[in-house]
Amino acid sequence: MLKDKKIILGITGSIAAYKAAYLVRLLIKKGAEVQVVMTPAAKEFIAPLTLSTLSRKPVISEFFSDRDGSWNSHVELGLWADAMLVAPATASTIGKMANGIADNMLITTYLSCKAPVFVAPAMDLDMYAHPATRQNVERLRSFGNHIIEPAEGELASQLVGKGRMEDPEQIVLALEGFFSSEKELSGRKIIITAGPTYEKIDPVRFIGNYSSGKMGFALAEVCAERGAEVTLVTGPVALHTNHPGIRRIDVESADEMYWETMKVFPEADVAILCAAVADYRPESQAIEKIKRENNGDMLLPLVRNMDIAEALGKEKQENQLLIGFALETNDAVEHAKDKLKRKNLDFIVLNSLENKGAGFQYDTNKISIIDRLGEVADFPLKSKREVAFDIVNKMITLFK
Numbered sequence: 483m484l485k486d487k488k489i490i491l492g493i494t495g496s497i498a499a500y501k502a503a504y505l506v507r508l509l510i511k512k513g514a515e516v517q518v519v520m521t522p523a524a525k526e527f528i529a530p531l532t533l534s535t536l537s538r539k540p541v542i543s544e545f546f547s548d549r550d551g552s553w554n555s556h557v558e559l560g561l562w563a564d565a566m567l568v569a570p571a572t573a574s575t576i577g578k579m580a581n582g583i584a585d586n587m588l589i590t591t592y593l594s595c596k597a598p599v600f601v602a603p604a605m606d607l608d609m610y611a612h613p614a615t616r617q618n619v620e621r622l623r624s625f626g627n628h629i630i631e632p633a634e635g636e637l638a639s640q641l642v643g644k645g646r647m648e649d650p651e652q653i654v655l656a657l658e659g660f661f662s663s664e665k666e667l668s669g670r671k672i673i674i675t676a677g678p679t680y681e682k683i684d685p686v687r688f689i690g691n692y693s694s695g696k697m698g699f700a701l702a703e704v705c706a707e708r709g710a711e712v713t714l715v716t717g718p719v720a721l722h723t724n725h726p727g728i729r730r731i732d733v734e735s736a737d738e739m740y741w742e743t744m745k746v747f748p749e750a751d752v753a754i755l756c757a758a759v760a761d762y763r764p765e766s767q768a769i770e771k772i773k774r775e776n777n778g779d780m781l782l783p784l785v786r787n788m789d790i791a792e793a794l795g796k797e798k799q800e801n802q803l804l805i806g807f808a809l810e811t812n813d814a815v816e817h818a819k820d821k822l823k824r825k826n827l828d829f830i831v832l833n834s835l836e837n838k839g840a841g842f843q844y845d846t847n848k849i850s851i852i853d854r855l856g857e858v859a860d861f862p863l864k865s866k867r868e869v870a871f872d873i874v875n876k877m878i879t880l881f882k
């Protein structure tokens with residue numbers, strides 16, 4: 483997928499710059515042509531010679547070549563590229579990109595670049611969480627740039643949190659996903675439910691769950707990158723979507739999710755039900771905040787919500803696929819098989835809270851796929867994006 487693709491790799495002044503060497507190696511191995519552009523600060527962290535050797539091209543850093551005074555044309559470079567990747571991207575470079583501060587070769591190239599731009603931030607957790615950085619990252623997204631979110635883990639400061647540049651393998655996977663020439667899903671309409679649902683108790687309280695939406699959003703991204711027209715029906719989450727192939731519908735309650743999903747299902751080829759939907763909701767919602775009584779406990783009567791998967795299972799036509807998830811804490815395979823049958827699914831993705839790094843909120847997941855014949859395929863712990871690839875690959879085999 484990356485064969486003969488022309489990629490500008492922008493490297494900035496972060497300790498994660500050492501990973502850029504692996505990145506260049508991986509890209510070259512995949513057959514890409516790589517032009518490295520470094521900021522002056524990046525050269526403090528990794529030698530240009532390392533990168534020019536690996537990329538088989540002189541590294542560009544200044545507007546003029548020291549040797550003969552020739553001009554490095556950022557405009558030509560911007561037009562040459564099939565993609566630009568800035569990895570690692572420091573808070574400073576992200577700020578400059580977001581605000582058009584063109585004071586080095588990397589930023590001028592970025593501003594001239596007509597190709598899709600991928601940005602892999604790397605910084606300390608508090609810097610990444612700072613409102614200034616958040617705003618700049620959002621700005622880049624609003625320009626249509628693709629943000630490859632940093633991973634959580636131990637940082638150079640020895641603090642633990644979100645800010646570690648994503649692994650080179652993952653970054654390459656993101657580029658490959660984008661360039662996936664096969665676009666096996668082009669012309670397919672896919673509904674994905676994601677996130678939690680909130681069931682209101684009163685104006686300030688609700689029944690909810692820990693779903694972050696990460697698994698469902700990863701599925702939406704992968705399906706859209708492979709050419710599908712995606713309708714993402716999501717409960718309340720703090721995630722963003724920027725792929726033009728994704729139409730996002732925000733809902734709050736299970737009831738809203740049910741109606742929005744049912745509305746679009748007749749036109750869909752597939753529904754992937756990844757949302758953690760509340761099975762019950764309060765029988766009534768108080769109009770005013772419920773006050774604490776001086777004594778005695780409180781009982782909250784609950785009524786059953788519609789089961790979206792089960793309802794779609796009844797509506798499903800021969801040419802439609804229905805894929806469900808099962809989040810289990812015990813007797814996982816038995817419970818998942820039961821759901822597969824009861825909801826008339828084509829296969830079910832089991833994730834168990836018994837596995838560390840799987841389920842709610844993690845950037846990773848560990849799944850088993852169970853099909854209608856009862857065959858169980860186990861997968862190792864992977865990033866949710868890679869898990870999404872495995873699920874989509876399985877789905878494509880059913881189309882075939």
Ligand code: PMT
Binds near residue numbers: 696759761821
């Ligand atoms: O969002 P993340 O933090 O990334 O976490 C991902 C996840 C753990 C939420 C996801 O991987 C997952 O397992 N989603 C399904 C969770 C769940 O509610 O499972 P369940 O076993 O209760 O439901 C079985 C299936 O029926 C699911 O496909 C669910 O979407 C569907 N369902 C359930 C209840 C209901 N009223 N309507 C439904 O459609």
